[in-house]
Amino acid sequence: MTVAWAFDAILAATVLAVACWTMAIRDTFAAVVGFVAYGLLLALVWVRLTAPDVALTEAAIGGGLTGVLLLGAAARLRPAQAAAAAETPGLALRLVTGVGCALISAALAAAVLLLPDPAPSLAPAAVADLPAIGVGNPITGVLMAYRALDTLLETVVLLLGLIGVWSLTPDSFWGGVPGPQHPARTDDALVFLARLLPPVGIVIGVYLLWVGKDEPGGAFQGGALLAAMWLLAMMAGLAKAPPTSRRWLRLVLVAGPLVFLAIGLAGLALAGAFLAYPEAYAKPLIMIIEVAKMLSVAATLGLLVAGSPERTPSR
Amino acid sequence: MSATTLFALGASALVGLGLYGLTIHPEPLRKILAFNLLGGGVFLLFGVVARRGAAAGLLADPVPQAIVITGLVVAFAATALAVALLLRLFKETGQATLRADAPTRTGADGADP
Numbered sequence: 001m002t003v004a005w006a007f008d009a010i011l012a013a014t015v016l017a018v019a020c021w022t023m024a025i026r027d028t029f030a031a032v033v034g035f036v037a038y039g040l041l042l043a044l045v046w047v048r049l050t051a052p053d054v055a056l057t058e059a060a061i062g063g064g065l066t067g068v069l070l071l072g073a074a075a076r077l078r079p080a081q082a083a084a085a086a087e088t089p090g091l092a093l094r095l096v097t098g099v100g101c102a103l104i105s106a107a108l109a110a111a112v113l114l115l116p117d118p119a120p121s122l123a124p125a126a127v128a129d130l131p132a133i134g135v136g137n138p139i140t141g142v143l144m145a146y147r148a149l150d151t152l153l154e155t156v157v158l159l160l161g162l163i164g165v166w167s168l169t170p171d172s173f174w175g176g177v178p179g180p181q182h183p184a185r186t187d188d189a190l191v192f193l194a195r196l197l198p199p200v201g202i203v204i205g206v207y208l209l210w211v212g213k214d215e216p217g218g219a220f221q222g223g224a225l226l227a228a229m230w231l232l233a234m235m236a237g238l239a240k241a242p243p244t245s246r247r248w249l250r251l252v253l254v255a256g257p258l259v260f261l262a263i264g265l266a267g268l269a270l271a272g273a274f275l276a277y278p279e280a281y282a283k284p285l286i287m288i289i290e291v292a293k294m295l296s297v298a299a300t301l302g303l304l305v306a307g308s309p310e311r312t313p314s315r
Numbered sequence: 316m317s318a319t320t321l322f323a324l325g326a327s328a329l330v331g332l333g334l335y336g337l338t339i340h341p342e343p344l345r346k347i348l349a350f351n352l353l354g355g356g357v358f359l360l361f362g363v364v365a366r367r368g369a370a371a372g373l374l375a376d377p378v379p380q381a382i383v384i385t386g387l388v389v390a391f392a393a394t395a396l397a398v399a400l401l402l403r404l405f406k407e408t409g410q411a412t413l414r415a416d417a418p419t420r421t422g423a424d425g426a427d428p
Binding site (some may be wrong): 004005008009012015016019020022023028032035037038039044045048050051053055057058061062065066069073074076077080082083084085086087088089093094097098101102104105106108109112113115120121123124126127136138139141143145146150151154157158160161162164165168195197218222232261282297300301304305307308 | 374
């Protein structure tokens, strides 16, 4: 067959091989490294499935931020690893589980192969409104107009996740600084990287937001990149994590959902439905929501990786 | 076999693999990892369905793709919450295990910083 098909076959095989290795390797830290590689390979698969928006999100969040989060946890949980690993179930149970999981995989594969062939599609319905709201990227159109309620609830879920993480704070550290103290470094590669990358990363993040209305990109991808730059500066000791009791921080966190909700409610009066945009102002309103959402997403993602407060606020 | 079918089979295998890891690995962190791997497979199935739904001049149906973007962000929030729970458990008991009869920490081993 063609070169493209061979590439896809090799890609699929590599993803599976990396996934197997991630599951099989004994050391947890190594498994997390395998998972990051898996996330980046999945991003390539998304490109091959003609979904560049998803590929950007997968690379930034699925591979990048989840990787940082799990690597940090793996390093801190290392002392408990041996004791927990000793509880691995016996061969018979593993065999039975393996057979059961293989059957589930086979059933899923059969279900996908037996899907009806012209496949049902919501594409015409999703594309129909794009000219009216002045958005060229159908994904952004779906996120901001066709299924705007999902996106609004998602920003709320993100916030709820952070509230959940913060609520695990011991009483004595409530309102304190999240995550372990990163020692101030002066002369290693991480510091160099943390000085070099953020200016570029911030520009690319804002660019992703701005082109997101017409090209692959958007608030989540841009926000994830901004969060990564913030985390990089924090890990290198160049920026301090803010105490979670700061009012400006909490305002930034809720700005996205609040602006989204306010404009959605305004739609009730001005355009006749919740989350509807008056046609003449649809594009600027969507951009206002996207900007507020990106700031909130960046702050929330960064603080989710940073974790529960573990140090008292140094006021 | 088309490339989309190939990815559909791969995604199905990933779901099974993630489910196996989730069931078998005793370490909670490995379970979280396996759960994310499983999620990657499920999202990929959405991508296959989206690709099959190409219509209206688009290469793929944008609705499942947008839902996957939403799903990736929510999965990340859930993972962060799970990791925070696990780290708190470790801090309280000095162990990271889901065993019901796990002894709680009494000594100074792994005490708070």
